Amino acid sequence: MYDVIIVGAGTAGLSAAIYAVRAGKSALVIEAASYGGQIINTPDIENYPGIAHISGFDFATGLYNQAKDLGAEVKFERVTEIADEGSIKRVRTSQGQYECKAVILATGAKNRPLGLPNEKELVGKGVSYCATCDGMFYRNRVVAVNGGGNTALEDAQFLSNYCSKVYLIHRRDKFRADEKEVERLKAKDNVEFVLNSTISKLNEDETGLVSIDVTDKNSGETRNIEVSGLFVAIGQSPDNIAFENVAELDEKGYIKAGEDMKTGTEGIFTAGDCRTKTVRQLTTAASDGATAALQACGYIDSLS
Incomplete structure (x- = not known):
């Protein structure tokens, strides 16, 4: 039983993990591919406050190592389903299932194709x-x-x-x-x-x-x-269909949530590019992750 399970190991997900474990909660990050999300392919980041220049790979690796060093657990599996059982959430993956008290969906978004035949x-x-x-x-x-x-x-x-x-x-x-x-x-x-x-x-x-x-x-x-x-490079699209039973999606497939990162389901939160928002930047992803983690911690504390 984990306190928080975070789906996605991009900037939002890893930021959420850092804030969750610093708040004294056990956190499991589940990622289908590799950590870092799309930022890992950026050669030079120059718009993150306090860091003049850094590669996307180095930035993501720093986040990953920080989360791990603080005590977050990371598993590379694909989440296929989330079941809401009240105070318990059951997260099923390609390799098994895990229980937790709160879930943070930080699945990011993928590149949008042109849609041409070949x-x-x-x-x-x-x-x-x-x-x-x-x-x-x-x-x-x-x-x-x-x-x-x-x-x-x-x-x-x-x-x-x-x-x-x-x-x-x-x-x-x-x-x-x-x-x-x-x-x-x-x-x-x-x-x-x-x-x-x-x-x-x-x-x-x-x-x-x-x-x-x-x-x-x-x-x-x-x-x-x-x-x-x-x-x-014509934009991105989210991949949230597997979670529509616990998080309402808009017409484009983004998770409906405001600045409090709360979905319509108690104990299910979201963060980063996968949610409805106007600005999708590295800084806003990190901010979302921190907010979602603190909201999740508050929710968990309210259960006791």
């Missing part, structure tokens, strides 16, 4: 969702990045250091990203902005991706751009 088949053959993971495979080659947020522009910036040319494709004429990032890219000679446009087709041969068709939303004209690689 996109899935081309993953690893020209299509990627992680520039820092796969960018070096395209050294001195032509690539494209699709998206308009900070992630897309950071990907384009990273790729511009290694690739001969980078096309940045965005469906609008203005970016959601920080203006600082936009101006930095505009100064790059090997970066070309393709605005008000969407990718309508992925063209391939026996080796993989060879070009993309890009359609201008205003004129309707389609342009063929030869590229060796396409990096998709």
Whole structure:
């Protein structure tokens, strides 16, 4: 029997574990893949207060080690179901089941695909969702990045250091990203902005991706751009369907919860990118984790 079980070992989940064990509670973190979440692929974090520069891997590893050193337990299993049995919550995984008094859902979100017919088949053959993971495979080659947020522009910036040319494709004429990032890219000679446009087709041969068709939303004209690689950065989607019996989801699949991190089920809390919120940043994930842990501790104390 654990006090708190935390589903997900990203920034929110590990922050929750740190705060839970510091409050004197036993905590189990269950993660399906590897610790750190998506931030682990970021080469340089420069927007976390108090830390001027750090790699995503080092940041995540620091969180992981801190949680473990404080006494949190971590298991790498996939959670398949959560049963609410009043004061007891039963968490079932691919390898067994665990009991606890409170659950914190910190499942994060996954990359959103373009939805084109042959996109899935081309993953690893020209299509990627992680520039820092796969960018070096395209050294001195032509690539494209699709998206308009900070992630897309950071990907384009990273790729511009290694690739001969980078096309940045965005469906609008203005970016959601920080203006600082936009101006930095505009100064790059090997970066070309393709605005008000969407990718309508992925063209391939026996080796993989060879070009993309890009359609201008205003004129309707389609342009063929030869590229060796396409990096998709058009947002994220949550994976919370397995928990809809204990946490209400919105139309996009995010867990409905306010700044108190409480779901509609007593003893079930949430934190991070998997919940309904406006801002999804590293700092807000850590904040969510701390809040969820303290709320869970308060709930557990109320049971006695």
